[in-house]
Amino acid sequence: MIRFITLCTVLIWAAEASAQQANDLGTDEQREAGKVLYDIKCAHCHGYSGDAISVATPFVRPTPRDFTSGNYKSRSTASGELPTTEDIRRSIRLGMPYTSMPAWEGILSEAEITNLAYYLKSFDAAFAGPYGNPTVVEVPPAPGYSDDPDHLARGRAVFEANQCADCHGDNGRGNGLSAPDLEDEWGFHIRPADMTKRWTYRASSTREDIYRTFMTGLNGTPMPSYQQSIEEADRWALVDYVWSLSRSTPDYGTVATAIGQSQALDLGDPLLFADAPEAYFPIVGQVIEPGREFNPGVNGIAVRAVFDTTHIALQLRWHDMTAETASHNHPSLPAPLFNPAQADTSAGDWSDAVALLWPAATPVGLERPYFMFGDTKNPMSIWFADLATDSAAALLGQGTGLITESDWPIESTAGYEDGMWTIVMKGPRRMGEMTFEERAFVPVSFSVWDGFNRERGNKRGLSAWYHIYMEPIEQESVLLPMAKWALIVLLVELALVGLVRWRAGRRDEY
Amino acid sequence: MNLLVLLTIAAVLVVIQVGVTRWVNLNRLAWMAIWWAALWAAFSYGITPPLPQSIVVLFMAIITIALLAYLSADSEELAQARQTLVSFMVEKRYQVALIVVILTLPLLVALSVFSSLNQAPQPPASGRTIHPVPPASISFEGNTINLSTANNPYRELEHSDPEAFAAHVDNGRRVYFENCFYCHGDNMEGAGQFAHGYDPLPANFNDATTIAMLQESYLFWRIAKGAPGLPPESTPWSSAMPAWENFLTEEEIWDVILFLYEFTGFEPRAQGMPH
Structure with a gap:
């Protein structure tokens, strides 16, 4: 019996020793070097004790990672398990796109990133314990991407069978029915990924990364692991289906070309914008004036434009998790100076809204109105659509809080379908001192209010100045100038050769 | 400076200058064309950040004048070069080549007009002073x-x-x-x-x-x-x-x-x- 107990003790001791040996915790020197770097580069968000209690935390969503919790989003290990050192290194290297976590690759050396990873592990004792050495979920080498309809249909079937659409929406735009109610581990609302925007994926965006995310889930979020529920044969079909819904880069533009047409614009025509190229512009938080918005609900807007002899119409489209159409919204509504990301009012208090902002007078030279809401010297013309109503109105902006009605008639249509707003606004090409001349580059900027995100007044998503190029209705043919110059060159050549030959001929005569 | 490009160009010039001219009687016009092309390549691809197109055009105009001045400095060479051009335009054995050249040049011009008219229009550039003078x-x-x-x-x-x-x-x-x-x-x-x-x-x-x-x-x-x-x-x-x-x-x-x-x-x- 004593012998048996001794044997057990020895076995347990040996098992613990081997577990401890296998845990990858780095050396004291590495962790100390990591701490020095962490206190300089990381502590202001993640907290000096790794608990995400910091100056930036109240303003940042998603919240900075709490390293004492052991919850790591991006991992190669099974759902609920700790990450490997390499997982932490990858997250530091690549950052979390479209959050306040930047990519440190190129700024910190590989050795520094490794030191940081070991120091992060020291915040959570579990890394030194028996679960500190988790097994990696192997991602098999990816077969080539296939857009074979049967293959994608199979992916779609897996997508449906696993209720991906409940959170991510039918076309992956992050607008599932349960999306407004999702919470992270700490009780904050969390948006499901907009699958169509691969550049915003948190756990990076190669096909292998997407496969890994399906297998491992994202700890601390409602995204579970599908390792058990999706058969191996179906996994790449699902990855490729998601891939087929998405683009890899936002391809942000700086100019939207408005196509001129001779027949009158008809907002009822479903093909009104069929020939107009689409430009995609970034939308960022208004963090400049009171009503600062650190977490805008919308991060990009797609724009197309057409015009006839008297009017210009723009189509604006953006993805929005939910359509708030109950209440009201207006650019002049007051918003607190500096409110943390916590919800200060209820969702549904404010409706979604959008605005096109133009100079109120055609700019002379490069000077334009101040891009917020203009100022008294250089006012702005604002075409504003409150999406709780069916109409749009023109406003005059002379600065924040100085927004008044104006008389220009603006027609509009609005529709929300499957996570996407589509708004068309049509107004006159001549509004007093502001004209939309053919061949002109007209400065334009955009503002989007997400009612769900409590955006109103100056608390909004906005863009810097971009341009609408007015492509002429009557396109001049390039054939004429081509023929003209070719003919001129030909005549000069013939004249030269003729002259040389004539002189050579005369010389021969003598 | 893009050293690789510049060194390649220099090497080609040296080979032509030393090697080819020693055994082959390279026509002065061909020699000029080679120098012209080499310098154009050096200005266009050998300098980083790239020179603006207008500067390259200016440089090439100066180089054209310089090469012509060099050519005209020696009356024998000038006569040789002129004779080459005249015989190309007059002699029967060059007739096909002459017709090709006469037709190709207008086509190239038409092509360049086409591409310049088809460029997407550019929005007005905004120059701005990064560190303006502060007020007192x-x-x-x-x-x-x-x-x-x-x-x-x-x-x-x-x-x-x-x-x-x-x-x-x-x-x-x-x-x-x-x-x-x-x-x-x-x-x-x-x-x-x-x-x-x-x-x-x-x-x-x-x-x-x-x-x-x-x-x-x-x-x-x-x-x-x-x-x-x-x-x-x-x-x-x-x-x-x-x-x-x-x-x-x-x-x-x-x-x-x-x-x-x-x-x-x-x-x-x-x-x-x-x-």
Whole structure:
């Protein structure tokens, strides 16, 4: 019996020793070097004790990672398990796109990133314990991407069978029915990924990364692991289906070309914008004036434009998790100076809204109105659509809080379908001192209010100045100038050769 | 300088100059054409950042004149070159080649007209002054601050009271991460979460041409007055820099300036030194 107990003790001791040996915790020197770097580069968000209690935390969503919790989003290990050192290194290297976590690759050396990873592990004792050495979920080498309809249909079937659409929406735009109610581990609302925007994926965006995310889930979020529920044969079909819904880069533009047409614009025509190229512009938080918005609900807007002899119409489209159409919204509504990301009012208090902002007078030279809401010297013309109503109105902006009605008639249509707003606004090409001349580059900027995100007044998503190029209705043919110059060159050549030959001929005569 | 391209061009020229001319009687016109093409390639592809097209055209015009002057300096060579051209245009054995050249040139011209007319129109370029001359003084919460004499009042603590200095730097860190890092970034390289949405891009404080070459009073002016306080040549209507006097106290602004230098490791330019 004593012998048996001794044997057990020895076995347990040996098992613990081997577990401890296998845990990858780095050396004291590495962790100390990591701490020095962490206190300089990381502590202001993640907290000096790794608990995400910091100056930036109240303003940042998603919240900075709490390293004492052991919850790591991006991992190669099974759902609920700790990450490997390499997982932490990858997250530091690549950052979390479209959050306040930047990519440190190129700024910190590989050795520094490794030191940081070991120091992060020291915040959570579990890394030194028996679960500190988790097994990696192997991602098999990816077969080539296939857009074979049967293959994608199979992916779609897996997508449906696993209720991906409940959170991510039918076309992956992050607008599932349960999306407004999702919470992270700490009780904050969390948006499901907009699958169509691969550049915003948190756990990076190669096909292998997407496969890994399906297998491992994202700890601390409602995204579970599908390792058990999706058969191996179906996994790449699902990855490729998601891939087929998405683009890899936002391809942000700086100019939207408005196509001129001779027949009158008809907002009822479903093909009104069929020939107009689409430009995609970034939308960022208004963090400049009171009503600062650190977490805008919308991060990009797609724009197309057409015009006839008297009017210009723009189509604006953006993805929005939910359509708030109950209440009201207006650019002049007051918003607190500096409110943390916590919800200060209820969702549904404010409706979604959008605005096109133009100079109120055609700019002379490069000077334009101040891009917020203009100022008294250089006012702005604002075409504003409150999406709780069916109409749009023109406003005059002379600065924040100085927004008044104006008389220009603006027609509009609005529709929300499957996570996407589509708004068309049509107004006159001549509004007093502001004209939309053919061949002109007209400065334009955009503002989007997400009612769900409590955006109103100056608390909004906005863009810097971009341009609408007015492509002429009557396109001049390039054939004429081509023929003209070719003919001129030909005549000069013939004249030269003729002259040389004539002189050579005369010389021969003598 | 793109050394690889320049060395290749030089090597080709040397081979032609030394090797080919020794055994083959290279026509002066062909020699000129080779030099012309080599210099054009050097200007167009050998220099980084690339020269503007208009500068390359100007250089090539000068080189054309120089080559012609070189050619005409020797009457025998000039006669030889002229004879080559005349026989190409007159003699029957070159007739087919002549017709090809006569037809090809107008086609090339038509093609270049086509491509120049089909270029997407470019929006008006905006030139802006990055470091405009600051005003002599600014008013901050009713006080006048003389920018040419003002010093950071907490800078001297660095030596007299390091502990108090560290507290100011730490307060500056708080200010930075509550307000600035959304645009200027965690690492102060101007690549914050919202940087991609603004034009001009947020300043990169790690760059040697920003805070490293400025006085602390200059930073105070730019932070306190923001974009709206810029002179017209710096396009105040484009920059997204807020006027922080609306949000921060004077002490907070001086503190965040301390933190910018502390974090990047740069020293502020001393007062009294010219810009």
